[in-house]
Amino acid sequence: MKNKFLFFLLLVFSSCTPTQESKGEKVQESQAISTNPMHEKTSNSNSATIMNEKELENHLRLLASEHRQDRSTAVSWLLKHKEVARPKMIDILNESPHALMAKDAAYILGEIGDVQDVAQLLSLAEKDNDLGWKCAQALGQHQSEEANQALLSMLQNEKVQIVSAAVMALGARGETSRPQLEKLLVHPSPTIRYKALNALEIIGVEASIGILKEAAKVEKEEMVQKKIKELIK
Secondary structure, eight states: OHHHHHHHHHHHHHHHSOOHHHHHHHHHHHHHHHHOHHHHHHHHHHHHHHHHHHHHHHHHHHHTOSSHHHHHHHHHHHHHSHHHHHHHHHHHHHHOOOHHHHHHHHHHHHHHTOGGGHHHHHHHHTSSSHHHHHHHHHHHHOOSHHHHHHHHHHTTOSOHHHHHHHHHHHHHHOGGGHHHHHHGGGOSOHHHHHHHHHHHHHHOSGGGHHHHHHHHHHOOOHHHHHHHHHHHO
16 A cells, blocks of 8 residues: 555656657756747847837937937937828927927928828918928928929918918028929018028029019118029129
């Protein structure tokens, strides 16, 4: 009876203790998991996501800094990581009371150039403040036709500051804006005429010399007349 009990215990212990073969199998299984390309890919992807989230948080803090170099560092990083940056920039434009941060967010969205952001940038650009001017500039950076139409719509605004912002943004868009800027040389506001001349100067006035000479004949405002003469001499 005693021998039978000892034999039973031996069977129990032997079943709980892994054999050399089972140990080898577990080692092989562990090695297989660690060397599996899919496992490595998933692990690396998760690590990269965590790292990007931390970096994003750190650079958003830099974007709120009062130091220009910190903000410049943040902008550079965010432009290199557009997919994670864009939603945050939209949130900042909507919610941030931090003026410098909001202006940088507008700039970044302009550089990213997503058509979906044009309506929001236009809405803010039509406000007569510093952020509005920055959003107009962002539309100037934006190369889509939707952004161009948004700027053209701003030319109909009653506020000179808003129209001025649109004029300079059109100048930043380059040669395609020349016809519209030339039309503005007869705008009722001398400020807008002067801004149109500045915008044409950015593009290059060679192709507009004829129209500038005609404008010089009828221009009455001294400041604008002086600018025309500078451009056609």
